[in-house]
Amino acid sequence: xxxxAANLGALxxxxxxxxxxxxxxxxxxxxxxxxxxxxxxxxxxxxxxxxELYIGRKALDDALPYLxxxxxxxxxxxxxxxxxxxxxGRHLAQAYxxxxxxxxxxxxxx
Numbered sequence: 001x002x003x004x005a006a007n008l009g010a011l012x013x014x015x016x017x018x019x020x021x022x023x024x025x026x027x028x029x030x031x032x033x034x035x036x037x038x039x040x041x042x043x044x045x046x047x048x049x050x051x052e053l054y055i056g057r058k059a060l061d062d063a064l065p066y067l068x069x070x071x072x073x074x075x076x077x078x079x080x081x082x083x084x085x086x087x088x089g090r091h092l093a094q095a096y097x098x099x100x101x102x103x104x105x106x107x108x109x110x
Contacts, residue, residue, distance in 0.1 A: 005027045005030045074088055
């Protein structure tokens with residue numbers, strides 16, 4: 001069910017149009033809730049997608065918990081040197097810097 005919801009959300013984003021982003025966000029949130037309850041270790045990439053949607057809406061405070069979740073979960077799966085972990089880590093560090101929290105960004109950047 002989580003995979004279907006995420007795939008439908010991705011399809012909404014690809015097709016664009018009015019309401020596509022809102023519907024995609026709703027579907028991705030539904031998929032994340034299911035995965036977080038049943039298989040929390042698998043939420044990494046989905047959390048990253050949710051964070052991107054929130055960042056696109058200029059909702060950095062809403063994106064931050066998903067960026068943090070994505071970074072932590074991806075680091076466990078692929079290591080801190082993994083390509084997804086590094087990409088999400090950069091976004092997470094930039095978010096902390098924009099929110100004027102450089103001490104939170106430093107360990108991520110290291």
